[in-house]
Amino acid sequence: MIFKKTITILTIVSMLFVTTSCTKKEAESEVKVKVNDTVITVEQFDKAYNDYKAMYEEQYGENIWEQEMEEGKTFQxxxxxxxxxxxxxxxxxxEEAEKEGIEVTQEEIDKELKTYKDVxxxxxxxxxxxxxxxxxxxxxxETIxxxxxxxxxLNIKSAYINDIEPTDEQLLALFDKNKDSFTQIRASHILVETEEEAEQVKKRLDDGENFEELAKEVxxxxxxxxxxxxxxxxFNEMAYEFSAVAFKMQLGEISNPVKSDYGYHIIKLTDKKDTFKSVDREQLVYQFKAKEYNDFLDKYIKKSKIEK
Incomplete structure (x- = not known):
């Protein structure tokens, strides 16, 4: 969806276990970025990136890296x-937690360590x-x-956000600014392995065959x-090439063959939710709170000195 930092924060716990602690002084490795007085080295970044790269390749395969996550940006x-x-x-x-005097007890650390060992x-x-x-x-x-x-x-600082009940006016304003992100479509597709097969399928559809029956067949x-x-x-729940075509289609329209890493698709658009009344209200509320959460994070990011 539209708020990247919320997703990023949710990955911090797992990131902590694949990174090397960032230190105040790190002269032996090239600096990737400096945050206030803390250095993150190229070596630390590479280790974190490579660990995550291996995890994604194991789950999705090695061909994932050139896929477009959004226009003009690959997954890599x-x-x-x-x-x-x-x-x-x-x-x-x-740093902010330490400034505010938040403490972690040895008992809490030991409990978490035991949980981790039990895995x-x-x-x-x-x-x-x-x-x-x-x-x-x-x-x-130390990582724990x-x-x-x-x-x-985060629990202390964001607790109030959970109690927010945005008004319809606030949700409408959010929707109007981010309409594309909230739009949902319903589509059917026929997936085949080769372009030649896709062209044959398209011809059969053009000749009047039923889309649903043909999908079941081929x-x-x-x-x-x-x-x-x-x-x-x-949009971002499907391959970029697929969504880039599907979200521009008219209701009932059938596309020409669309190539993706999965093969060749013939797409039929069957419904679209692109008005304020038709979109998922729960998703609007979630994204409203996500924006509030990101604004809270931005406050700390903006007052930090970040040197890349």
Whole structure:
């Protein structure tokens, strides 16, 4: 959706376990960014980025990196930006928590450490994990402390946001400024492997064959059993190439073949929710609160000295 920092903050806990602690003095490695008096090195950034890169490749495959996340930006560029932003936010939030006297008890740290060890089942597997990550248990303890500081700080500072009940006027203003982000469409598609197959499918549709029946016959997507129906979705919930075409279509229109990393799609637009009354109100409320949350984060980011 439209507010990136909210997503970034949700990744901080996992990021803390793949990064190397940012230090006040780090002369042995090239500086990537300096946040107030804290240095984040190129080495630290690369480690965090490479760990996340490996995680995404394992889940989505190696071809993910050239996919467009948004117009003009690949997934690789998006991840690079997100990792750096997360590292910067981690430094800022830890510093702010310490300034306000927020403390983490040894009991809280021990409890979290035990929970983390329990994931591995036994000490041997836990030790292997530390070796593979090239970190010590002391480092992990410090990381847990930082995680708990951030969690406490965010819980305290953002508690009031959960109680906000935005008015219709506030939600309408948000919708008007971000209409494209809130628009949902419903579409069906027929997915085939080759361009030649896609052209044949398009010809059969042009000759009057039923879209839903043809989808059941030839589509290689699991949606085939539902006549190709994909239900409602937002722009960024589908491959960029797919959404870039689908969101410009008229109701009932059938597209020409659209190429993506999954194959070739023939798309049919079946419904569109693009008015204030038709969009998901819960999503509007969520994004309103997300904006309030981002404004809260921006306050701390803007008063920090960030040198790239």
């Amino acid at each position: 560029q998006y991840l690079e930006d997100t990792v750096l932003e997360t590292l910067i936010l981690e430094v800022i939030l830890v 591995f089942g036994n000490e041997e597997k836990f030790s292997d994990f530390l070796k593979n990550k090239d970190i010590t248990e002391d480092f992990l303890v 402390k930082r995680e708990l500081l951030i969690t406490k700080f 589509s290689i997507c699991p949606s085939a059993e539902k006549g190709g129906d994909l239900d409602y979705f937002y």
